[in-house]
Amino acid sequence: MAEGKHPLLMPFLALSTGLVLGDRYALSLPVSAVAAAFLALLLSCFVRHRLVQGSCTFLFFLVWGLYVLPLWTTPPEAERSILRYERRGAVVVEGVIRSLPMVAGTPGGSSTRFVLETSGVVRDGRLAPASGRLMVYVRSGEVSPGRGDLVRLLMRISTPHLLGLPGEFDFGRYLAHQGIVASASVARADDLLLMRGGVQDRLVASVDRQARLMGDFIRACLPDQRVSSVVAALLIGDQRRIADDLSRAYTRAGVSHILSISGFHVGILAFVVAQAVLLIATRFETLALRFNLRRVALLSSLPAMLLYLLLTGVAPATARSVVMLALFVLALYVERETDPVNALLVSAMMLVVVNPPSLFHISFQLSFLALWGMVLLVPRIMGRFGSIRRGWARSLLRFCAVSCAASIATVVPLLYVFNQASLNGILANFLVVPLLGYGAVLAGFCSLLLVPVCAPLARLFMWATGKLVAVSNRLVEEFARLPLITFGGITALDMLAFLLFMGLATFVRPGRVRTTLCLLTPLLAIAIHFSTPPLADGRLHVTMLSVGQGESLLIRLPPGEAMLVDGGGFPPDSGRDFGERILGPALLRLGVRRIDYMVMTHAHPDHLGGLSFVARTLPVGQFWEPVPGGDGGAYAELRAGLESRGIPRRLLAAGDTLPLPGGVTMAVLSPPVSQRERRGETDDGEMNEQSLVFRLTYGEHSFLFTADAGFATERRMLGQGVELASHLLKVGHHGSRFSTSEEFLARVSPRIALISAGSRNAFGLPSPRTLALLRRRGVAVYRTDLDGTVELVSDGRCLAVGTPWRPN
CATH class of the missing domain: 2.40.50.140 (Nucleic acid-binding proteins)
Incomplete structure (x- = not known):
């Protein structure tokens, strides 16, 4: 490691380590520890030994990171909070x-x-x-x-x-x-x-007022909201009116970075301002004789960048860009060589010192990793094509190298955080970045600068900006149709291995040692993945997912097939997709790549809410639901998605017996066959009583799932004399007082009960009556509101229960 070449590497690494440890384990240190570490750092200055000085430097910044984070994240005093x-x-x-x-x-x-x-x-x-x-x-x-x-x-x-x-x-x-x-x-x-x-905050209010005036001008010139919203994002950082589907399209196409004010936008602004100042200044002979106009023009970009930072709301990505570009401008002004790695470290250090929690912001992380990838990979790519030295071919090659480096450097982090990543950006950047960056951003800046000088010319530039954005939107929507990389198996260990690989490749001197370490790091992470137990382990896994005030169960059959029973859901008027936000990421983290059997117990929003997303994004073998089927807008959307993908549908009723792979049998106990021909809308209570009730048996164990069935369904099953005795009871209707009667519970005689309910829900579920009844019978109760996701594992003889994701 060349510490002299990168003096800020150790302080930044130590500070980041302290912040991460403090955040992960809720550690904090008194100010006396900081004072002691600082005293040790001062004393080390008198000891001319690199190891001592380096150790004291690392210790001080580590302690500082542990001390400073609680100052930002600790709530105010209780009596005033x-x-x-x-x-x-x-x-x-x-x-x-x-x-x-x-x-x-x-x-x-x-x-x-x-x-x-x-x-x-x-x-x-x-x-x-x-x-x-x-x-x-x-x-x-x-x-x-x-x-x-x-x-x-x-x-x-x-x-x-x-x-x-x-x-x-x-x-x-x-x-x-x-x-x-x-x-x-x-x-x-x-x-x-x-x-x-x-x-x-008069200054802030004044800046915001100017930003609103600029936004009003953009919308007045461009009545198409899909165009004006993107222009406002490009020029003033206002992403507030971008339609959700258009925002998702930019993300899927891998070019969402262009909508966030970053170094690209700030660099263009600095270039335009510097060129404008230079053009005006050269018209005055006195100025040209007395000053170095090129250096003056460079300095003139600094206040413009600062004003732009305030105008766009001081977003972390914009702040980082302004800091880095300001450092480069100052370095050019004093005619010093600039090291991009050091510039990156200085920018990171400044931002984290000023605002320590920014280290945990995903925009901060992705921005720095993208820039790190560029710094690391672009020179190596360009070096491979040394014969191309100038002209448009060299510029095109550099553009390709930058796009590939940024995309590659952010794939692992994106998979870790979002379970999906897009390499479409490598292709999309070739068209979208020139259109928006070199075209729309430049024309838009000129338009805004001309507003107070010549409004008609400003509107003409804004019209041209809108046309470029409209073409870009169409291209982005086409690129968004390309497939994404979807994988939920990236762990914290993988992220650590990825960062270690980047660090070795950047800071270790070239040679055999670096090559060996860079090869071993990813191989070790891959080997650990292969050493983990397989998902298909010959046992039956029943996992009740903690989905709030809803219900969803994942059943893994012994050979590995997956059955998803219900999909949770948000309230119908929330406007959010439960499958995209909650259910889908959880399934990916559990290693689910395919749903062999999708089961909907009934068509209430808290049970079917996430199924549409799963049906759109994962392969589904079959769809099962109770007779006579469901109704409502969400159900119609689900059916349309299933039919568009050709997924077969099967209606289930009492008496159906379905043999499942691995020796598991599914017996349907409700609704009755008499419901098979029934159609039309039903009220909530009636739909609950039409819930799909079924019993799984595997070896010596049995599991009874009652969805939202209440007393009426329980009485009917008791009267029909069907087999109900089970080791596990999924308690009906989230533990409502209108389900799980005493007689029904006596017939089932479970050892374990599962209840799906939202934490501190407004319905008071599960009810005290149901809990007291289960307690009197000595049933072990597991609740998602208290225990989080609950997993039961059976090999046919032994049954184990675990709560590995219990919330703190």
Whole structure:
């Protein structure tokens, strides 16, 4: 390792290690530990020994990382905390808006989110002090106040919690890294009252006002929202109005980076400003004689970049870009050589020191990994084609190398975080980046600069910008049809191996040792994957997924076939896809690549919500549902997706017996055959009683699944004398007091009961009556609201229960 060549490598590595350890294990150190480490660092300056100095440097920054993170993420004192009002119903909160309000959805169906710095809660007509930042979600409407405005609004406060799913995104930790203590829900934008406008942050309010004026100009010139929203994202960092399907298309095409203000956009702005200043300055002979105009033009780009940073909301990616480009500009100004690795380390160090939790932001991580990949790979690729020295061929080769390097360097991190990645960007960048970057961004900047000088010419440039974006949108939608890389098996160990490989390739001197280590690192990670037990282990696995106030079970048959029973779901009016956000990632983390049997017990939203997404994205062998089938919009969407892929459908009724692979038998106990010809809509209660009830048997064990069936279904099965005795009972209707009668429970006589319910749900489920009944009979109860995802494993003789993803 060449420490002298990269002096910031050790401090950045130590600081990052301290932050990661503090975040992962909730470690913290007193200020006295920091003082002791700093004293050791000072004393090491008098010891001219590289190992001693390096060790003390590493120790100080490690301790600093452990100490500083809680300063950002610890909630305010309990007696003043806004968390005192959590789950107390609706309360009136006063505070200052601290982030640009972000709008999602389409006009007429939009929602808004922003960060609120609370100052108090209105109680009995008086303002009681309260502190803490909230992530506020306005479910309907667009908020007009901006950063710095003092507002008062009616909201419900709640703290995010983990469901207990494999690979689950920790939203609470994500908020904590931003200094946000909880989330809050507001029904309508009309519920927000502006108390005072921008008095506390006049500069920020003024900048936001200019950004809004620019956004209004863009939308006035470009009435097509799909075009104007992309132009606003490109020029002023406003992604608030980009339609969800268009945003997903840019992501699938691998070019979503172009919509985020980054070094590319800032570099173009710096180039335009510098060239404009140089062009104007050269018209004055006095200036040309007294100053070095090229150096002056370079410096003139610095205030322009700073203003642009403020204009776009000081996003981490933009801040990183401005810092890096400012360093390059200053280096060019003093005519010094620049090392891109050192520039990257300086930028990273500055951003993490100023805002330590930024290390955990995915935009920060992907931006730096993409740049790291460029720094590492582009020179090597260009070196392989040394014969191409100049001209358009050399420029095209460099463009290809940059695109490939950024895409390759972010594949593993994207698979780790999102379970999917796109290499389509390697191809899409060839067309989209020139259209948007060199065309639309340049024309758009010229348009905005000309607005106060010549409005007609500004509109002409904006018209050209819109045409380029419209062509780009069409290309992106075509590229988005190409397949993605989907894999849920990337682990933290793989990420560590990936970073180690990048570090070895960057910081170890070329030679046989580096080559050997670079080869061994990925091979070791692959070997560990091959040493893990196979998914098909000859045993029956029953996994109740913790999906909140819904229900979903994954059953793995002994030979490895997967049966998905129900798919959980959000409330129908949430506008979110449960399968995309929750169910799909969990299945990928569990290693599911195919659903052999998709089973829907009934067509309620909390049971079928995620099935449509799974049917669209994973191979499905068969679809089973109870007679006579379902109804409603979500069910129609599911059926349409199944039919479009040619997935066979089978209706099940009491008396059906289905032999499954591996010696497992499925016996259907309800609904009765008399329902087979029934059609038409049913109310909620009736649909519950039409739920699919079935019993699995494997060796000496049996498992009874009752969906949302209630007392009526239980009485019918008792009266028919069907075999109900089972080792496991999946309790009906989330543990409702209208299911699991005492007589029914006596007939089943289970040893284990599973209940799927949402944490602190508004329905009071599972009911105390049901829990007391299970407790009296000595049944071991596992609940997803307390235990997270529950897994039972049977080899036909022994039955084991585990809660490996229990939330803290």
